[in-house]
Amino acid sequence: MRLAACPAIGSLFWDRAMWVVKLGGSLHDAPAALRRWLRLLAEAPGPPRVVVPGGGPFADAVRRLQPAMGFGDLAAHRMAILAMQQLGLALQALEPRLTLAETDAELRAASAAVWLPWRLAGRDGTIAASWDVTSDSLACWLATRLQAATLVLV
Numbered sequence: 184m185r186l187a188a189c190p191a192i193g194s195l196f197w198d199r200a201m202w203v204v205k206l207g208g209s210l211h212d213a214p215a216a217l218r219r220w221l222r223l224l225a226e227a228p229g230p231p232r233v234v235v236p237g238g239g240p241f242a243d244a245v246r247r248l249q250p251a252m253g254f255g256d257l258a259a260h261r262m263a264i265l266a267m268q269q270l271g272l273a274l275q276a277l278e279p280r281l282t283l284a285e286t287d288a289e290l291r292a293a294s295a296a297v298w299l300p301w302r303l304a305g306r307d308g309t310i311a312a313s314w315d316v317t318s319d320s321l322a323c324w325l326a327t328r329l330q331a332a333t334l335v336l337v
Contacts, residue, residue, distance in 0.1 A: 200332030201231045201291075205322035207337060208239020208270055220337060221278035225295050233290050233329065234281060234297045235322040236274055241266030246314075260312035264305030267318055271297045290329060298325060 204224060210217040224232050238245075245262040248254075275281050275297045282289075284296035285303065304310045304321055319336055326334040 201233065201329055202229075202333045202335065203233045203235060203322055203326035203329065203331045204335045204337065205235040205319060206237060206274065208237030208242060208266075208318065210237075210337070211239050211270075217274075218277060221274060221281065225278050225280035227295075230332065231291075231293060232295045233284070233293070233325070233331070234271075234274060234295075235300075235318060235325060236267050236271040236297065237318040238263050238266035239270050241269045242318075256314070257308075257312040259314070260310070260316065261305050263314075264300050264310075264321075267321070268299050268301045268305075271299050287329070290325075300325075303328075 204220075206217070206220055210220070221234075224234055242263045245259055245266055249259045271283070275283050280295065282293045282296045283299055284290045284293050285299045285301070287303070290296060290298060300321060304324070310316055310321065310324070322336065323334055325331075
């Protein structure tokens with residue numbers, strides 16, 4: 184596990200503040216570890232937890248298809264956000280105790296949720312359309328937006 188600093192994130196106590204936990208898309212190659220993380224995030228006492236899915240193999244497909252098909256960065260960016268959405272649906276299917284959340288209100292209300300990013304980060308052009316915008320940076324953006332105490336990148 185690697186912890187990342189995000190400038191807007193403070194350090195509050197474990198039992199009082201939200202955590203944002205980004206699960207990298209490459210964890211699909213380690214299904215036992217992925218299931219352990221999901222179980223831990225669903226069961227752990229303490230602060231509310233929001234899981235940010237990486238794009239994994241779904242985003243890799245977009246990276247391969249963009250030059251082959253010739254679509255622009257805006258389409259690729261939106262498709263990469265949808266790749267995160269797809270992996271998020273898969274994560275919640277693996278651990279149904281995690282709820283699905285799309286809006287600020289849903290994210291704040293849940294004790295343990297998987298973020299589906301299309302509504303907040305993909306649809307309206309709020310986030311720059313670039314491969315420089317990664318699921319890690321979107322996790323930091325979301326943690327800042329939600330005023331989470333902690334951001335963990337796995």
